[in-house]
Amino acid sequence: MEPAGGAHGNRADDPLEVYELRLYLAGHSPKSVRAVENLRRTCEEHLAGRYRIELVDLLENPQLARGDEIIAVPTLVRKLPQPVRKIIGDLSDTEKLLVGLQLRPAGGGP
Amino acid sequence: MAPSIHAPRTRPAVSSGLGKAPTGIRGFDEITGGGLPRGRASLVTGGPGAGKTLFGLEFLARGAQDYDEPGVLLAFEESAAELADDVASLGLDLAGLEASGDLVVDACRVDATDFVTTGEFDLDGLFIRLSAAVQATGARRVVLDTIEVLFGALDNEAVVRAEFSRLLRWLKDQGLTTLITGERGREGQLTRYGIEEYVSDCVIVLDHRMHDEIATRRLRIVKYRGSGHGTNEYPFLVTDRGLMVWPITSTQLTYPVSTDRISLGVPRLDEMLTGGVHRGSTVLITGTAGTGKTTLAAAAVDAACARGEPALFVSFEESPDQLVRNMRSVGIDLGRWVDAGLLRLWGQRATAFGLESHLAAIERLLDETTPAIAVLDAVGSLTHVGAQSEVTAAVAREVDMMKSRGITGVLTSLSHEGQAETSSVDASSLIDTWLLLRNVESDGERNRLLFVIKSRGTAHSNQVREFILTDHGAELLDVSVGPRGVLTGSARMAQVAEERAAEAEQSAELERRRLALARRSAEVEAQIAVLREQLATETAALDRLVAEESRGGDARAAVRATLARRRQGGRDAPPPAGREG
Numbered sequence: 001m002e003p004a005g006g007a008h009g010n011r012a013d014d015p016l017e018v019y020e021l022r023l024y025l026a027g028h029s030p031k032s033v034r035a036v037e038n039l040r041r042t043c044e045e046h047l048a049g050r051y052r053i054e055l056v057d058l059l060e061n062p063q064l065a066r067g068d069e070i071i072a073v074p075t076l077v078r079k080l081p082q083p084v085r086k087i088i089g090d091l092s093d094t095e096k097l098l099v100g101l102q103l104r105p106a107g108g109g110p
Numbered sequence: 111m112a113p114s115i116h117a118p119r120t121r122p123a124v125s126s127g128l129g130k131a132p133t134g135i136r137g138f139d140e141i142t143g144g145g146l147p148r149g150r151a152s153l154v155t156g157g158p159g160a161g162k163t164l165f166g167l168e169f170l171a172r173g174a175q176d177y178d179e180p181g182v183l184l185a186f187e188e189s190a191a192e193l194a195d196d197v198a199s200l201g202l203d204l205a206g207l208e209a210s211g212d213l214v215v216d217a218c219r220v221d222a223t224d225f226v227t228t229g230e231f232d233l234d235g236l237f238i239r240l241s242a243a244v245q246a247t248g249a250r251r252v253v254l255d256t257i258e259v260l261f262g263a264l265d266n267e268a269v270v271r272a273e274f275s276r277l278l279r280w281l282k283d284q285g286l287t288t289l290i291t292g293e294r295g296r297e298g299q300l301t302r303y304g305i306e307e308y309v310s311d312c313v314i315v316l317d318h319r320m321h322d323e324i325a326t327r328r329l330r331i332v333k334y335r336g337s338g339h340g341t342n343e344y345p346f347l348v349t350d351r352g353l354m355v356w357p358i359t360s361t362q363l364t365y366p367v368s369t370d371r372i373s374l375g376v377p378r379l380d381e382m383l384t385g386g387v388h389r390g391s392t393v394l395i396t397g398t399a400g401t402g403k404t405t406l407a408a409a410a411v412d413a414a415c416a417r418g419e420p421a422l423f424v425s426f427e428e429s430p431d432q433l434v435r436n437m438r439s440v441g442i443d444l445g446r447w448v449d450a451g452l453l454r455l456w457g458q459r460a461t462a463f464g465l466e467s468h469l470a471a472i473e474r475l476l477d478e479t480t481p482a483i484a485v486l487d488a489v490g491s492l493t494h495v496g497a498q499s500e501v502t503a504a505v506a507r508e509v510d511m512m513k514s515r516g517i518t519g520v521l522t523s524l525s526h527e528g529q530a531e532t533s534s535v536d537a538s539s540l541i542d543t544w545l546l547l548r549n550v551e552s553d554g555e556r557n558r559l560l561f562v563i564k565s566r567g568t569a570h571s572n573q574v575r576e577f578i579l580t581d582h583g584a585e586l587l588d589v590s591v592g593p594r595g596v597l598t599g600s601a602r603m604a605q606v607a608e609e610r611a612a613e614a615e616q617s618a619e620l621e622r623r624r625l626a627l628a629r630r631s632a633e634v635e636a637q638i639a640v641l642r643e644q645l646a647t648e649t650a651a652l653d654r655l656v657a658e659e660s661r662g663g664d665a666r667a668a669v670r671a672t673l674a675r676r677r678q679g680g681r682d683a684p685p686p687a688g689r690e691g
Binding site for chain 1: 216219224225226227229231234235236238239260
């Protein structure tokens with residue numbers, strides 16, 4: 001079994017790590033729809049079987065924005081593994097998304 | 111797009127053109143004629159530590175507390191706990207207001223290292239949080255502190271700009287009075303990201319700079335659309351009772367005035383002022399070191415307490431005990447008034463604290479003591495803690511505080527040799543009565559002179575008096591004005607003695623002359639008597655002659671008669687006696 005690994009460790013290699021993701025959206029705007037699609041696709045490709053996605057519509061639950069200090073939408077919050085990471089935007093740049101989720105080291109090659 | 115927003119809970123948006131929302135910040139509402147533009151956005155900008163956040167917090171807290179206008183604070187830089195601590199030092203209870211539902215503090219810290227951006231986004235999260243908070247409290251006021259953080263944290267500046275401008279539009283549509291804080295930019299820019307472009311209604315610049323090695327805070331209103339405003343740089347303070355902006359001089363000269371006159375405790379001084387000074391007016395006593403400024407002020411306090419009026423004596427130079435002892439040596443017993451609870455003595459070196467806390471302390475003392483007369487001894491000491499212009503402003507504020515409370519103020523100020531008619535604190539235009547004490551050195555001694563330089567509303571004496579300190583208080587004496595000028599002290603006494611001697615000599619001379627004249631007149635009288643005697647003798651002689659002559663005539667007539675008789679007897683009678691001669 002591999003050690004827990006540093007912040008820059010390549011967690012994609014750890015098959016036991018479960019990714020708990022929360023995506024904050026505001027209604028069903030095109031940006032929201034794109035963000036959901038992009039997130040699902042990337043997770044299937046890189047984290048098949050070990051991720052959980054929770055969608056939060058702030059229009060329905062505005063009070064939830066305070067907990068994770070959400071300002072922009074869409075915002076993806078990686079609750080687990082620690083530490084918490086936030087990725088803002090419609091997640092259309094897959095490379096940046098992978099870096100943000102620390103599935104690939106920052107500045108890593110294609 | 112922003113979520114649907116319901117109407118605010120408490121009152122409808124005020125749509126009247128130039129309504130103003132009072133900030134409750136002392137002095138600020140005065141210079142803006144009422145506060146910030148209601149229903150619009152204002153920008154307050156300044157460098158680090160200039161007091162932007164405190165300004166915003168006080169605006170919100172006073173609004174909720176005093177003007178029934180709940181508020182929302184979105185804090186991007188500090189946590190709610192940090193903010194609560196900040197305002198606790200201003201005497202504002204943020205937690206209490208939050209608990210009562212009049213205030214929401216929403217801290218949304220944005221740390222650029224926390225997140226990555228990928229693709230399109232907007233700031234609906236912020237809108238949603240803000241509108242939820244506005245609805246929850248029925249807020250009428252919003253403070254965004256410091257929204258510029260977003261520009262640095264989110265790498266897509268174009269989006270942030272567009273969203274910021276949308277946010278301002280939304281706030282305006284809601285009729286929310288908004289205050290945005292901004293960090294001062296480089297090279298004279300008002301804000302780092304140019305957000306002043308979006309806030310066109312009111313822009314306030316706060317400045318915190320070192321001046322003569324003393325930290326000073328200034329406030330300036332750069333722009334206030336559709337409203338007159340003071341354009342000066344106003345000193346402002348962070349006190350433990352909130353922020354305070356000082357209008358340089360009182361902008362409102364609307365003090366209640368009294369025609370009642372009160373004694374300054376030195377009878378002949380009251381005489382010079384035709385019965386004392388007006389109650390509630392301000393007296394400035396200037397003079398060089400050791401001219402008796404403090405004693406004169408103490409005499410005024412003594413007189414007030416003797417009338418049963420409460421008094422305050424603030425000393426920046428002596429401790430209360432020292433003051434009591436020193437005044438006792440000139441026969442002014444302040445201790446008994448302290449014991450009687452009439453007099454409050456308060457001493458602290460001016461250098462012990464900055465101007466800010468100084469003013470706050472004075473104001474608190476005036477409020478607690480509610481004195482009829484207050485002495486500040488000596489205002490010049492403040493120049494150790496503030497630059498000249500700040501000190502002048504501080505003194506102006508103190509005069510203002512006293513006048514607005516109807517308190518007779520006595521300020522002493524040290525002036526320097528050779529500039530006797532300027533005070534080290536240039537406050538002469540603010541005061542009503544100006545007494546100047548001056549040392550005159552002559553004949554190996556120094557003596558004190560007192561002049562009344564001005565006294566508004568009083569036909570005051572133009573005379574100079576000698577001011578002496580005796581063991582039974584301060585006294586004024588007439589000075590001697592002789593051929594060598596004004597004389598005081600032993601010179602005055604010598605002059606008096608000389609005058610007396612000269613007088614005596616003169617009267618002796620007069621006596622001599624009177625005697626001489628008497629003598630001469632006696633001589634003349636004697637001569638007259640002699641002459642008169644001679645005349646009488648001569649007259650007598652003449653009379654004798656006349657008498658003899660008449661007797662001779664009779665004799666001749668008798669002879670003639672005899673002869674005639676004889677001729678009647680014989681014709682050969684001799685010729686008449688008339689021929690005999």
